[in-house]
Amino acid sequence: MTDAAVHAVNPDQQVRTRLSGRQICKSFGSAQVLFDVSIDLMAGEVHALLGENGAGKSTLVKILSGYHQPSSGELVLDGAPVTFHDSEAGENHGVILIHQELNLAEQLTVEENIFLGREIKRGWFLDKATMRQEAAKLLSQLQCDVDPKTRIRDLSVSDRQMVEIAKALSKKADILILDEPTAVLTGREVDILFDQIRRLRDQGVAILYISHKLDEIKAIADRVTVLRDGRHITTEPVAGLEKDDMARLMVGRDIKQMFPDRTPGHAGDVALSVRNLSVDGQVRDASFDLRRGEVLGFAGIVGAGRTALMEAIIGLRERSSGQIERNGNPVAINSLQDAKKCGIAYLTKDRKGSGLLLNMEMRPNLTLLALEKFGRVIIDRKAEEAALEAAIEAFDIRAADRKSKVGDFSGGNQQKLLLAKVMETDPEIVIIDEPTRGIDIGTKSQIYHFIGDLTNRGKSVILLSSEMPEMLGLSDRIAVMAAGCITGILEGNDRNEHEIMRHATGISGKQGVSVHE
Amino acid sequence: MNSLERTERSASSGFTIDFKALGPFLALVGLFILGTAINEAFLSGGNLANIFTRAAFIGIIAVGATFVITAGGIDLSVGSMAAFISGAMIVVMNTLVATLGAGIETVLIGVVLSIVLGVGAGAINGLVSTKGKIEAFIVTLGTMGIYRSLVTYMADGGTLSLDFEVRGVYRPVYYGDVLGIPVPVLVFFAVAVAGYVLLNMTPFGRKCFAIGSNEQVARYSAIHVDRVKTMTYVIQGLCVSLATIIYVPRLGSASSSTGVLWELEAIAAVIIGGTMLKGGYGRIWGTVVGAIMLTTIGNILNLTDAISNYLNGAVQGLIIIVAVFLQRGDWRRKKSK
Ligand SMILES: Nc1ncnc2c1ncn2[C@@H]1O[C@H](COP(=O)(O)OP(=O)(O)OP(=O)(O)O)[C@@H](O)[C@H]1O
Ligand SMILES: [Mg+2]
Numbered sequence: 001m002t003d004a005a006v007h008a009v010n011p012d013q014q015v016r017t018r019l020s021g022r023q024i025c026k027s028f029g030s031a032q033v034l035f036d037v038s039i040d041l042m043a044g045e046v047h048a049l050l051g052e053n054g055a056g057k058s059t060l061v062k063i064l065s066g067y068h069q070p071s072s073g074e075l076v077l078d079g080a081p082v083t084f085h086d087s088e089a090g091e092n093h094g095v096i097l098i099h100q101e102l103n104l105a106e107q108l109t110v111e112e113n114i115f116l117g118r119e120i121k122r123g124w125f126l127d128k129a130t131m132r133q134e135a136a137k138l139l140s141q142l143q144c145d146v147d148p149k150t151r152i153r154d155l156s157v158s159d160r161q162m163v164e165i166a167k168a169l170s171k172k173a174d175i176l177i178l179d180e181p182t183a184v185l186t187g188r189e190v191d192i193l194f195d196q197i198r199r200l201r202d203q204g205v206a207i208l209y210i211s212h213k214l215d216e217i218k219a220i221a222d223r224v225t226v227l228r229d230g231r232h233i234t235t236e237p238v239a240g241l242e243k244d245d246m247a248r249l250m251v252g253r254d255i256k257q258m259f260p261d262r263t264p265g266h267a268g269d270v271a272l273s274v275r276n277l278s279v280d281g282q283v284r285d286a287s288f289d290l291r292r293g294e295v296l297g298f299a300g301i302v303g304a305g306r307t308a309l310m311e312a313i314i315g316l317r318e319r320s321s322g323q324i325e326r327n328g329n330p331v332a333i334n335s336l337q338d339a340k341k342c343g344i345a346y347l348t349k350d351r352k353g354s355g356l357l358l359n360m361e362m363r364p365n366l367t368l369l370a371l372e373k374f375g376r377v378i379i380d381r382k383a384e385e386a387a388l389e390a391a392i393e394a395f396d397i398r399a400a401d402r403k404s405k406v407g408d409f410s411g412g413n414q415q416k417l418l419l420a421k422v423m424e425t426d427p428e429i430v431i432i433d434e435p436t437r438g439i440d441i442g443t444k445s446q447i448y449h450f451i452g453d454l455t456n457r458g459k460s461v462i463l464l465s466s467e468m469p470e471m472l473g474l475s476d477r478i479a480v481m482a483a484g485c486i487t488g489i490l491e492g493n494d495r496n497e498h499e500i501m502r503h504a505t506g507i508s509g510k511q512g513v514s515v516h517e
Numbered sequence: 518m519n520s521l522e523r524t525e526r527s528a529s530s531g532f533t534i535d536f537k538a539l540g541p542f543l544a545l546v547g548l549f550i551l552g553t554a555i556n557e558a559f560l561s562g563g564n565l566a567n568i569f570t571r572a573a574f575i576g577i578i579a580v581g582a583t584f585v586i587t588a589g590g591i592d593l594s595v596g597s598m599a600a601f602i603s604g605a606m607i608v609v610m611n612t613l614v615a616t617l618g619a620g621i622e623t624v625l626i627g628v629v630l631s632i633v634l635g636v637g638a639g640a641i642n643g644l645v646s647t648k649g650k651i652e653a654f655i656v657t658l659g660t661m662g663i664y665r666s667l668v669t670y671m672a673d674g675g676t677l678s679l680d681f682e683v684r685g686v687y688r689p690v691y692y693g694d695v696l697g698i699p700v701p702v703l704v705f706f707a708v709a710v711a712g713y714v715l716l717n718m719t720p721f722g723r724k725c726f727a728i729g730s731n732e733q734v735a736r737y738s739a740i741h742v743d744r745v746k747t748m749t750y751v752i753q754g755l756c757v758s759l760a761t762i763i764y765v766p767r768l769g770s771a772s773s774s775t776g777v778l779w780e781l782e783a784i785a786a787v788i789i790g791g792t793m794l795k796g797g798y799g800r801i802w803g804t805v806v807g808a809i810m811l812t813t814i815g816n817i818l819n820l821t822d823a824i825s826n827y828l829n830g831a832v833q834g835l836i837i838i839v840a841v842f843l844q845r846g847d848w849r850r851k852k853s854k
Contacts, residue, residue: 316737336739346737354737357730359797368727368738371720378718421738 016043017079018206019064019095019175024073026059028408031400033059036073037232039225041175041206046197048221048238049210050250052440053412054398055227057210058100061177064208065097066090094174098181100210100411100438101352102160104152111135111148114167138166143192157184157350158302165193176200177208180411182216183438186302186466194220212412212440214243226250251442258445259473260452267476268292270328271460272344272429274313277322282308284484286322290429295451295461297475299500305484306464307349310431314339314346343428345369347419349437349464355418358407362399362417363388365406370424391420396446411438419447430454431462436470448474468497482506540843541790541806544836548813556820566699568809568816570691573701574760576808578779579786580712580801581756584749585653586787587716587799589729592642592750593657595757596779597664602634602761603771604668607677619682627687627765631758638664639754643747653750661780669773676772679765687766701763705805708759713801715752725749729796785833786811789840810836 019041026034034056041047041064051057062068064075066084074081077093084090087097104113111128114135120127135148144162152160161184168176178197182190197220201207209221217224217238224241226233226249233249247255272290277283283305290296298306311317313324315335324331326342333339339346348354356365367374367384374380374387391397395416399409406414415438422430432451436444451461451474465471471478478490480503488503490496552559578595585592610627617623638660646656671677679687693700716722724745727735735742765771788794789810790803814836815829824832 335741336737337741340739348737354731354733357727357734357797359730360726364723364726368723368734368740371723374720376720378714379720379723 017041018043018077020076021060021064021070022074022076024060024063024070026056026063026068027071028404029401032071032230033400034063034070034230037227037230038073039064039208039232039235041208043204043206044201045223046201046207046209046221048217048224049208049227050214050217050224050246051227052229052250053416053438053443054410055250055440056230057227058179058410060227061097061179061208061210064090065095065177067097091171094172095177096168096171096173096175097177098164098168098179100179100183102157102164104160104163106153107151109149109151110139110146110155110163113152113163114138114148114170116167118171134170135166138170139163141169142166142196144189156302158186158189161185162189165196169196173200173205175206175208177210179210180212180438181209182211182213183411190216212438212444214246214441217246218243228252247441250440255442255445258441258448260449262295262452262474262476267294268458271326272313273325273328275323275325277309277312277324278320279305279308279312279317279484280320282317282484283312286481286484286486288479288486288489290460290462292460293455293458294476295455295463295474297463297465297471297478298481299465299471299478300481300504302466304481304504306481307433308484309481310346310433310462310464314344314431316346340369340425340427345422345425345427345430347422347430347432347435349433351414351418351437356406356414356421359405361403362392362397362406365417366391366421366424369421370426373424387424391417391424395420395450396443412440412443415439416443416447419450427459429460429462431464433464434466435463436465436467444470468500471500472497480504541803541810541840544789544840545806545810545813548810548817552813552817552820555817555823559817559820564816566702568812569702569705570699571816572809572812573699573705574764575779575782575786575811576705576805577708577756577760577763578753579783579790579804579808580708581753582783582787583712583790583792583799583801583804584716584725584752586784586792586794587729587796588725588746588749589732589796590646590653590746590749591657591784592753593654593780594638594642594661594664595753595783596776596781597661597668598635598638598754598757598776599761599764599779600668600771600773600775600777601638601664602631602758603765603775604671604677605634606631606761606765607679607771608671610683611677611680614680614683619680619686621686623683624687628762631762632755635754635756635758635761636751637754638757639751640747642754643750646750647743647746665773668771668775672772674773676770679769684766684769689766691763691766704759704763708756709801709805712804716799716801721745721748725799726797729793729798731797782811783808785837789837807840 017040021037021039024034024037025032037060039060049057049060059068063070066087066089075084076082082093084093105116108116111131115131120131132148139146139148142162142165144159144166146155146159146163152163155163161181165181181193185193197207211217221238223235224238224246225235228250269292270289271292275287277286286309288296300306308317312319313333315333315338324333331342333342352358363384366388374383397413397416397420399413406417409417419435435447439447454461463471463474472495475495478495478500479486480488480490480500482504483506487506490499490503558564582592582595606627609630610623613623613626642657642660645651646653690700695703716725724735724740727738727740728742728745732742786807787804789807790800790805792799792803811833814832818824818826818829818832
C-alpha cells in the first residue's frame with residue numbers, strides 16, 4: 001500500500017490503490033507468457049497497458065479479473081490478498097473486464113445480452129419491461145441508437161462493441177478493465193466511450209485501458225505500464241511521454257519510417273474496373289478504376305456501404321446491376337471462387353467470425369484458401385509445412401507453440417496469420433478491410449511496408465480503413481463513400497482529412513460521380 | 518489375474534500420454550481382456566471372425582457418418598435407407614430370375630441398383646438440406662420415415678425373401694473369405710482405408726473439417742460449402758449401399774424391422790471414436806474402433822450370464838457416455854485441482 005502511494009500522480013487527490021497484481025507469472029503448458037509482472041490500479045485513475053502483440057496484455061488482465069489463474073504471484077484487493085477462482089468471483093468483487101474479443105450470444109437480443117445471467121426478476125418471472133427500460137437507458141447514455149429488441153447477429157461489429165460496453169456499465173464496476181475496446185469503434189463512438197470513462201474515473205472507478213492507438217493513450221490515460229515479451233518494462237505518468245517514446249518502450253527500438261515511400265504516378269494500366277455497380281439498399285451506381293501498382297483507399301463513415309460494395313465485387317453479395325472488368329475484359333464474378341480465379345483476394349475485417357478456424361492449428365488455416373496449390377488429389381503436407389515456415393518468417397507471426405489452436409493466439413498474431421492466408425493465393429488484386437485492427441505499432445509498420453512491396457511488384461490494393469493516418473499514408477487515391485454512393489475520388493493534394501470528411505458527410509461531391517479521367 | 522492388473526496399469530499410464538487419440542483403442546483392448554477373462558472362447562478364431570463380420574455393417578455405415586458429422590451435419594435416415602435398399606434389391610432380383618435366371622448377372626444388377634439407390638438417397642438428403650436450407654436433422658428425420666414406410670409397403674407389411682437360388686449364388690459375399698478373412702471384414706477394411714485417406718489427406722477432407730468448424734469461414738475461404746456438404750451425404754449413402762450389399766445374403770430377407778436403430782449405433786460408433794458431434798473434428802480409425810467396441814459388448818454379454826443379454830442397450834449406452842466424458846479431458850484438470 002505504501003509504496004503504491006509513492007507512485008501516485010495526484011497526491012492531493014488522495015489516490016488509493018484498489019487492485020494490484022504482484023509478481024504475476026503465467027505459463028500455458030510449457031510456454032511462459034508473463035514473468036514477474038506487477039501492476040497497481042488506483043481509484044479515480046485511468047491506467048493504460050501498452051505492449052506489442054503477444055506481449056501478454058490480455059493474459060494479464062484475464063488474471064486480474066479471474067478468467068485465468070496466475071501460475072505464481074498474487075492479487076491484492078484493497079490491501080488484502082485475494083483469489084478469484086473464476087470470473088464470477090472477480091465480478092462479485094467489482095472487477096469487470098470487457099474482453100478483446102466480443103462475447104455476446106448472437107441469437108439473443110441486445111437487452112437479453114446485457115442482463116445475461118443477472119436477469120431482473122419479479123417473483124418467479126423475468127421482468128422484461130424493467131430490463132428493456134434499463135437497457136434503453138444504458139444505450140442512450142452511450143448515444144447508441146440500437147433497439148434493445150434487435151438480435152446481436154443483426155448488429156454491426158461496432159454496435160456489438162457498444163453493447164458490450166453497455167453491459168459492463170450495467171454491472172456497476174469498481175474496477176473496469178477494457179481490452180482494446182476501440183479496435184472496432186468509429187471516431188464518434190470513441191469520443192462517447194471516453195466521456196463515459198472520464199465520468200466513471202471522476203466517480204472513483206479504477207480503470208485499466210488497453211489500446212494500440214497511442215493517440216488514445218495520450219488523450220485518456222494518466223499513467224501507462226509497458227509490457228514487452230511478458231516482462232514489465234516501465235510504469236510512468238503519461239504526461240511526460242511522447243508517442244514516439246511509447247512506441248520505443250513497446251518495441252524496444254526506434255520505428256524510423258512508419259509508411260513506405262509512395263512515388264506518385266507509378267501506377268500502370270487499369271487492372272480492375274467497376275461500372276455502375278448497385279446492391280439493393282446498400283450501394284448505388286458505384287464506378288471506379290483500380291490501376292496496377294496502386295493503392296486505392298476507400299473512406300467513409302460506418303454504414304456508407306464500403307464493405308457491401310467490396311463483397312458485391314467479389315461475389316459474396318448479390319449485385320442488382322453493374323459490370324466488372326479485369327484488364328479490360330468483362331468478367332462474371334458470382335462467387336468467391338470466381339473472384340479467386342480472377343486473381344482477386346479479400347481480407348475480411350471479421351477475423352474471428354469469417355477469417356480463421358479458431359479451433360484449428362495454424363497450418364490448415366494458412367492453406368485453406370489456396371488449398372488446390374497444395375495438391376488436387378492428396379494434400380502435400382511437406383509443402384504445407386514449408387509454406388507455414390515461410391509465412392511465419394514473412395509475416396513475423398509469433399506463436400509460442402505452432403501446434404496450439406489459433407483461437408489461443410494473441411489478436412495481432414491472428415491478424416497476421418489471416419493476412420498470410422489471403423496472400424497464399426498470390427492474388428493480383430487484394431481488397432483489405434481494416435488490415436491493422438488490433439495490431440501493435442511495430443507490426444503495423446511491417447504491414448504497411450508489406451503493402452508497399454506488393455504494389456511495387458505491380459499488384460493492386462484496395463484499402464478499407466477507419467484509421468485516417470493509415471488511409472492517408474498508404475493510398476495513392478482515396479474514394480469516399482456516403483450513403484451507398486461514391487461521392488468523390490480524391491487525388492494529389494485533395495487527399496487530406498478535411499476533403500475526406502466533406503465527402504464522407506455528403507457536404508461535398510456529387511452522388512454517383514463517374515470517374516473518367 | 519496378475520497379468521490383467523499389470524496391463525491395466527500400463528494402459529492408464531498411456532492415458533496421460535495422449536488419451537484423446539489412444540482412448541478408444543485402449544478401451545477396446547480393455548474389452549478384449551475382459552472378454553477373455555470371462556470366457557476363453559472369446560479369443561477363438563470363430564468368435565473373433567464373428568465380431569468383426571458383424572461390426573462390418575455398422576462400421577461401414579459409420580465411416581460414412583464420420584464425414585457427415587465432421588462437416589457439421591447428421592444423417593438419421595441410414596437405418597431405414599438400408600432397409601429400403603435391401604427391399605428394393607430383393608424385389609428386383611426376384612423379378613429378374615424369370616428373365617435372366619438366378620445367375621451372377623442378376624446379383625450384379627442388384628448390386629448396381631443398390632449403389633444407385635444409395636448415392637441417390639444420399640444426394641436427396643444433401644441437396645434438400647443445403648439447397649432448401651432445412652436442418653439436416655429435420656430432413657433426414659423425414660427421409661427416415663419415408664424409406665421405412667416404403668419398405669413396409671413393398672413387403673406389404675410382411676417380409677420380402679430373396680429367391681432361394683439367387684441366395685445360393687450371392688451367399689459368398691457374406692459367408693465367403695479370402696485367406697481366412699471374411700469378405701465383409703475385407704470390405705470394411707477397404708472402406709476404412711479409403712475413408713481415412715479421403716478425410717485426412719485430401720482437399721475434400723480438409724474442407725469437411727473447415728465447414729464443420731465454422732461454415733462462415735469456409736465460405737470466405739472460397740469453399741463450395743453446399744457442394745461439399747452434399748458430397749458427405751452422398752458418401753454416407755454409398756456406405757449404406759455397400760453395407761446393404763453385404764447384409765442381403767446374410768438373412769436373405771428384408772422387412773419393416775430391418776436396420777432399426779442402425780442410425781443410432783452408427784452415430785454412437787462415430788462419437789465413441791472421438792469425432793465431435795458438433796463438427797469440425799473427425800477420426801476414421803476411432804470410428805472403426807467404436808464400431809468394433811459396440812459389437813464386442815454385445816458379444817461379451819452373450820458369453821456371460823452375469824448380465825442379462827437384454828441389458829445390452831444399457832451397457833452400450835453407459836459406454837457411450839463414459840467414452841465421451843473421458844474424451845472431453847476435463848476430468849483430468851478437475852482431478853489435478
Ligand atoms: N489459452 C492460451 N493457451 C496458450 N497460449 C496462450 C493462451 N492465451 C494466450 N496465449 C499466448 O500468450 C501470449 C500472450 O497473449 P496475449 O493475448 O496476452 O497477448 P496481447 O498482449 O493481448 O496481444 P494483442 O495485442 O495481440 O492482443 C501469446 O503468445 C499467446 O499465444
Ligand atoms: Mg490482447
